[in-house]
Amino acid sequence: MSAVPGSEERFKESLELAVKYAKELSCSKIHILAGLKPTSSPKGNVRCFNKMEQTYISNLKYACSRLKKDNILGVIEPICPQAVPNYFLDSFYQAMKYIKLINEPNLKLQLDFYHLQRLHGNITENLNMFFPYVGHIQISQVPDRHEPDSDGELDYHYIFNLLQSLEYSGFIGLEYKPKGDTIDGLKWLKTFPNCSIG
Numbered sequence: 430m431s432a433v434p435g436s437e438e439r440f441k442e443s444l445e446l447a448v449k450y451a452k453e454l455s456c457s458k459i460h461i462l463a464g465l466k467p468t469s470s471p472k473g474n475v476r477c478f479n480k481m482e483q484t485y486i487s488n489l490k491y492a493c494s495r496l497k498k499d500n501i502l503g504v505i506e507p508i509c510p511q512a513v514p515n516y517f518l519d520s521f522y523q524a525m526k527y528i529k530l531i532n533e534p535n536l537k538l539q540l541d542f543y544h545l546q547r548l549h550g551n552i553t554e555n556l557n558m559f560f561p562y563v564g565h566i567q568i569s570q571v572p573d574r575h576e577p578d579s580d581g582e583l584d585y586h587y588i589f590n591l592l593q594s595l596e597y598s599g600f601i602g603l604e605y606k607p608k609g610d611t612i613d614g615l616k617w618l619k620t621f622p623n624c625s626i627g
Contacts, residue, residue, distance in 0.1 A: 537564025569605030
């Protein structure tokens with residue numbers, strides 16, 4: 430709800446609860462969700478977008494200040510319309526604009542390859558461009574959002590090698606829908622060197 434005008438106090442309360450859970454679980458990152466654009470607003474309504482953008486920037490600044498007290502990283506994630514229609518943050522370039530504008534070390538990009546491919550494609554060039562701002566990575570196959578080794582548009586052997594060459598050392602979240610049983614769906618890890626569940 431961080432981009433939803435009128436929800437500022439609710440956002441702050443929600444953030445406090447998230448911090449409480451993060452501290453109890455020794456979690457060092459919190460995903461700050463932007464929220465949805467109103468469906469009643471005509472597509473391309475500039476005034477509505479500008480108001481949401483102002484709210485989003487203000488709330489992100491507040492979140493950075495609040496999270497800094499507990500040494501927590503805030504991450505923002507662009508989400509494609511196929512996954513969440515009308516989501517406010519629907520472009521990686523838009524996300525980078527806010528990260529650079531706010532310019533706080535504890536605000537980073539949550540890069541989900543599913544959304545990157547759906548929104549922009551051009552994985553190699555975009556990963557190289559966005560990588561210095563990445564705080565967390567998530568994966569799934571495109572278009573069906575199944576296991577990374579399932580049939581689809583993305584070659585995760587290539588992507589993992591690219592991440593290794595960029596010296597990515599963080600966790601990679603498995604945000605996919607298993608084609609069948611969850612445990613059976615994890616067998617793909619055996620075919621990828623240096624992959625394990627942490």
